[in-house]
Amino acid sequence: MTVALEIPTDDRFVGLVRHLAAQAARRAELSEEQIDDIRVAVSEVVANAFAAQRRAGAADPVRVEIGIDHEIRVAVLDRGDGVDMAVLDLPGTEPDEPTLGLLITRALVDDLRIERREGGGSEVCLIMAREPSA
Amino acid sequence: MGNGLRLEVPGDSLYAFAPRVVAAWLVAGTGAEIDAVEDARLAIDELVGAFVAAGRAVDVTFEEGDGVVTVEVVPPDQSLEVSLSPLAQRILAVVAAGCGPLPDGRKGYRLSLRAGAMS
Numbered sequence: 647m648t649v650a651l652e653i654p655t656d657d658r659f660v661g662l663v664r665h666l667a668a669q670a671a672r673r674a675e676l677s678e679e680q681i682d683d684i685r686v687a688v689s690e691v692v693a694n695a696f697a698a699q700r701r702a703g704a705a706d707p708v709r710v711e712i713g714i715d716h717e718i719r720v721a722v723l724d725r726g727d728g729v730d731m732a733v734l735d736l737p738g739t740e741p742d743e744p745t746l747g748l749l750i751t752r753a754l755v756d757d758l759r760i761e762r763r764e765g766g767g768s769e770v771c772l773i774m775a776r777e778p779s780a
Numbered sequence: 781m782g783n784g785l786r787l788e789v790p791g792d793s794l795y796a797f798a799p800r801v802v803a804a805w806l807v808a809g810t811g812a813e814i815d816a817v818e819d820a821r822l823a824i825d826e827l828v829g830a831f832v833a834a835g836r837a838v839d840v841t842f843e844e845g846d847g848v849v850t851v852e853v854v855p856p857d858q859s860l861e862v863s864l865s866p867l868a869q870r871i872l873a874v875v876a877a878g879c880g881p882l883p884d885g886r887k888g889y890r891l892s893l894r895a896g897a898m899s
Contacts (some may be wrong), residue, residue: 649795650788651802659785662805669801673794707786714794 648719655699663692664711667720674718675776682719683754684774688749691722691770697744698726700767706767717756717775725767731760755757784843798839799828799851803893806842806849809890810896813832819875820849820893826868827853827879829890836862838888848877849895855889859886 651666653659659673667680678713704725713719715749733745734752741749748770757773787802789795800821807820831838836855843850864872872879878892889895 647790647792647795649790649798651798652783652786658809662802665805666798666801673797692860712798 648711648713650709650711650720652709654707655696655698655704657693660689660692660696664689666710667712667718670712670714670720671718671774674714674716676718676774677777677778680774680777684720687751687754687772687774688720688722691720691753691772694729694744694747695722695724695726695768695770698729699724700726702727702766704767717773719771719773721771722770723763723767723769725763728762728766729760729768729770730762784841787840787842789832789838789840791832791837793832796825798831799824801843802840803849803851804845807893807895808849810844812848812850812894815898816894820895823872823876823879823891823893824851826871826875827864827889829862830868831855831862834862836860844895845896847897849893851891851893852882852888853891854882854886857886858860864889879895 664685668681668685671684706725709723711721729744734748750773755772755774759771761769763769785802787799789799803820803824804817808817828838839856841852863895874889877891877894882888882890
């Protein structure tokens with residue numbers, strides 16, 4: 647079960663998604679440190695989606711799906727020019743801005759998956775699980 | 781959708797926070813006073829809560845206007861009736877600029893939230 651938000655490509659909505667994801671993370675009972683990490687990670691992914699949509703000239707809304715369980719799962723779906731997970735592991739290359747954003751995201755979350763969407767664009771999914779209580 | 785936002789809310793109270801967050805964020809973004817933000821949160825709770833508490837999913841669309849944020853709450857399953865309690869209607873009459881059934885024959889409600897003047 648997920649809640650899904652569709653937003654126009656407008657940078658001011660990065661803040662809304664960040665806020666929504668943080669509230670979802672609270673309901674998943676993540677720690678404050680994890681919630682901070684989710685804020686940063688979601689901001690990077692949504693900003694990347696907007697940039698990809700602009701490069702591709704896509705007018706479709708960006709879709710954000712958030713699922714809450716013992717973990718939080720955030721999927722960001724765009725109709726941009728696509729991103730390949732393999733670029734994150736290219737050795738010896740200076741990362742461009744979108745790649746840097748994804749590298750930061752991967753470092754912050756438990757799992758990061760990137761898939762190409764049928765019809766064009768990408769689905770970037772990040773997962774962070776509740777820490778076991780001490 | 782135009783320049784608006786669309787939210788798909790499942791029929792589970794765990795997710796009822798989402799429309800409240802979006803409404804508050806949009807109204808606050810217009811520079812509205814804190815009372816208007818709180819009114820928006822209350823209004824959304826009353827309206828969306830009527831559906832979600834009954835286990836009904838809803839699609840919620842938000843459109844920003846000058847001095848108002850217009851919200852439409854529409855259940856994807858149009859075969860079932862959901863009505864607002866008299867108490868919910870009274871609360872909405874106080875905290876919202878307007879609320880009533882959709883004018884186009886679909887089942888659902890249109891809500892007007894007081895906001896600041898957009899620059």
